[in-house]
Amino acid sequence: MKRWIAIVVIVLVAMAVPQVLNPSGYWMRVFTLTLLFAAMAQAWNLIGGLANQLSLGHAAFFGIGAYTSTILLLKFGISPWIGMFAAGALGGLAALVIAVPTMRLQGHYFALATLAFGEVARVIANVWTSLTGGPGGLSVPFVPPSFAAYSFKQLLPHAYIALVALIIVTVIFEVIRRGAMGYRLRAIRENAAAAEVIGIDTTKVKLQTAVISGVLTAMLGTLFAQVAVFFDPDTAFSAASISIRVALIAIIGGVGTAVGPILGAFFIVPIEELMNDLFSSGAAGLSQLIFGVILIVVILWRPRGLVTIFEALRARLQGRGAQS
Template identity: 40%
Template sequence: MTPLARGGAVGAALVAAMVVPLATPSPYALSIVTLTLLYGYLALSWNIIGGIGGQLSLGHAAYFGIGGYASTLLFVQFGVSPWFGMFAGAALAALAAALIGYPCFRLRGAYFALATLAAAMILKIAVENSHGLLGGPRGLEVTLLRDAPLQFQHTRKEFYYAVVVVMLTIALSINYLLLRSRLGFHLVAIRNDQDAALALGIDITRSKLAAAMLSAALTAAGGTFYAQFVMFISPDKVLSANLSVQIAVMCIVGGRGTVFGPLLGALLLLPAEEIARRALGGIVGADMMLYGLLLMIVMRREPRGVQRILRDLWNRTGAPRSVNAG
């Protein structure tokens, strides 16, 4: 099979898979599927800076929260449709990414991760203390209008499912195109070896900034979607460190730096978390323990993630190995 034919087959299978959930009779199940795909979307957004660019960000909840709060505040206070608020949030998150990234990009490895984690924590504490404007720890409610698709809300879950599928498709396309672009090549080079990348004329800071801003903007759009889907946001839901870790772990477990790996990570981890939550009866922190455990297992077995394990299986069974690949 040529890579193109294989890509086509994977694409067709994905489209088919996306229609199936609509046949489910239970709104609860469709909600779970929608949230899973939202996480897939977030993992793909994180992938741009964290996977392709190799900069381990543990602060993406900040951008998610900025997106949710920006659109909700604009809607509740000024009646601006969250569809527009989504873009305002994305722009604001991109700006925040530049402000956080510029001083932090000189830090490498764990220090960069810690700096992003700290930046997100500062934002969370600031929001928790802004009782007047942002509702403090209790958060903000989105004004209920029932069936108003132009105001980004609807009583039917299918509406949100359709929106998240479109967003996911956009995120997949951006990752696919990025990996084939000049910026994508530069980011992969930076991930591999910064000094060697520098020697080939790559402006490291500019490449990282571009990736971080794009990643943040997409993440913020996810935050707006979440606010409209749940109709309520609060700092502990949209700005928590747990969320930042979840997004990163999904991408890493699935396969960082690849197009389908991050989605695969979400498809595996979110249902696993849901099952574990029921089995363990709501022990606080059980979901984070599960994430840690799965992360350890996958990293020990194959650091390139589950997508690599599946691809190796596919190559072994599906097609004869190429003669000059070895």
């Protein structure tokens, strides 16, 4: 009960925040990006957290999503709302292609293989100029503003769309985590051989998870393209600013928990945006340097993520309550 009240309050606050921000201002942008990255980290959390397969290649799905909807809009005038589902289908397909040869790999090996896959996607996007426009990038064309065309005068609607997306992805995560699939994934994570013995088709479960994660990430790529308006292969398929960042957000927040990616995104994205803003003119690299230091500190101090701070706090409060 208490839990539900907390969730309702947080959602209401999140809905109220865009109302007090400048509808097309800087902070609206930061808020929207934070929600989008939280949703992406949550999608990563399915495969990275529940299945414990640490993917460093999610930029592949993200980039496919951004490119699919934008190319459909540019070449055929198809609304990104529909393009988003095409993006999801292709993202799922890509996840299947990547997962089949790599699913048996664990830990470091899986991370390395997915990193290479992300880079393959980036190289292909750079080279396949006739489809993607190559290194020059793509601009989302201007269409008269309307909801059906997914085109708005202000950033405000994008913030609400991002919020809805985050809620949907989080609900999917929780449903899977609590459902039969979550139990299977946990069994595989704890002991894959034992899971196999009690009749879990480990390969199938991991493949399903990877595909769901890929579909969601690609669809979020479409949302991102609509906010960013311009992107090129090196940003949309970036190992550092997409694949690694998404994984980091989930890990810093608390991997395998529904709260973790949201906490991580609200911690990292605003700090990063602020530092980029403060230092971009002064010294190149400083904001990323500080980002790296924060990352190292959090991993050494809270290897299971910031979410453990709250757990520790709650434990202390309850301990005190029991004493008094």
